[in-house]
Structures are given as structure tokens and as C-alpha cells.
Amino acid sequence: MADSSSPPPAAEAASVITPINLVLLSLFVVLVYFRLKPAKPQTLPKAPPPTVFRTFTPPELFPYNGLNGMPVYLAVRGRVFDVTAGKNFYGPGGPYANFAGRDASRGLACGSFDEDMLTEDLDGPLDTLEDLGEEQIEAMRGWEERFSEKYLVVGKLVAVGSDEAKAAAAQR
Template sequence: MVYLRLRPRVPPTLPRASPPTVFRTFTPRTLLPFNGLNNTPVYLAVRGQVFDVSPGRNFYGPGGPYANFAGRDASRGLACGSFDEEMLTKDLDGPLDTLEGLGEEELEALRGWEERFSEKYLVVGKLVPVGSEEAKGAE
């Protein structure tokens, strides 16, 4: 009885939960729409990890200097410091870029980018090739 009389009328407000981050599996094709157009988030993949780079929309969003990486596997381009089209996986339904042919210096540069992205952005999923066991349900 005492409790019923004395209990606070207004339930204590809980801190608002941050939006849940759903870890998803992407293929190069399902990653493609996440390029910041039509207000979509901006995602890019680095060595199989998909980062939400939306806070860096000025870099990767439409019209940004690195917009070519949006919705794509940016690994090779980052490693080589190149925006050339051939840095990007052409066949979105084919195998992932194995980074074959890259030298030690380029791989070192890529590790540097990965480190920077891991500190700055959230990982929202992983990139897998179309047709792989892991891609089931992601296509």
C-alpha cells in the first residue's frame, strides 16, 4: 500500500536506444544501391567488410570526390590510390576481387585505410560473391 501511494506516477524515462545496427550480407549487386542517391545511406566495402560511410557523405556521397567508391568494393582503388574504373569489380555477379597482383606497398596502404575506416565508421555487413553459400538470402 505504501509503495502504491509513494511510487512515482511518471515512469522514469529511459535513455533513447540508439538505432539497431543490423549486420547484413551484401553481394556486389545488393551493395550497389547504397550510393547516397535518393537519401540512401552510403556504404562501401574494404576487403569484405561493408562500412557505413554516411557520416562521410561529403567524401563519398553524390558529387563527392570519392563518390566512385560508393556502393562498391573500394579495396583495390584505395590500395592503388586510384579512381580508375578498372579498380572496381566490373561483373557484379562474378567473384570478388581477390586483390591479386597488388604489391606489398599497396597492401600496406590498404591496411592503413582499413584501420582508419574501422576507427571512424560502423561495419554494417560483409561482402560475399553472388552464388556463394553465404549469399543465400542476400540476393
């Protein structure tokens, strides 16, 4: 005779399948899935376009002011720097924005960000900076050194109509 105190075998099986056990089993299956799921392949960020060292005249440099998706370039003592990484400072709305796409030598030397520090006639001769004092020249060299350490030199600034400008135009 069977023991009357033990439940029949079907009742034991039914007691294992309870709502809480089903929730726990589902959670276990989900955790195992996420643990064993293959990871998404890593993708590298898109490389910036290559920068080619080139010769600029002031009118050619002017569009590189950060507007219309253009990079931000500025020149110091004839060297053109790509300061796009510092767009918050040199790009539109930044404190040094008036130097973008221009020769910033005089303004940096004088510690002035005023428009009158910039060459007005882009087709005219480059600023020779001959009237600057020793302190101003030293300040400008300090800025140039800082730019050299931080930013890429992408070209050189020459006057419109110079032999270098004509040679550069012939190569393009």
C-alpha cells in the first residue's frame, strides 16, 4: 500500500512549475544569452582628410575661418597653422575668431584682438612687422611656439603676386 502522506508523482512535478520558478528560469536564460552573445565589432572613427602642406595667399587663407564647415587656419610670421582643434577659441564666436583665416601676427604680438590689428587689404603686401618692439616680437614668438607645440603647420603665407604664389598657382 502506498503512503498516504506523500503526494502523487504528478503533484510533485506540478509544484516545480510555479510562476516564480518560471520568472527565475526566464531571467537565467536572458542572462546567459547576454553573456554568450557575440560583441559588436569595434569600428574605428573616420580618419580626418589628409592635410597637404601648401602655399597660401591672404585671399586663399581667408575662407579657412570655420564657417560653412571649413577648418580654422591662422598665420603667424608666415606659418599657417590648423587650429581647428581649438575651434572654441579661434572659430566663429570664439574670443580669437577675428584671427581665423587671417595673419594673426600683429594682433598676437600686441596682445590685441581688435579688427584694426588685421591687414585690411588682402591683395596688398604682407605686414612686415618692422615697427614692433622687442617685447612685442617676443610675445609673438611665444604664441608661435605655443601653436607649433599644439597645432599642425599646414602651409606658408605669401603675398599675392609673389614668385612663390605664382609657382604655387602653377602647380595647382
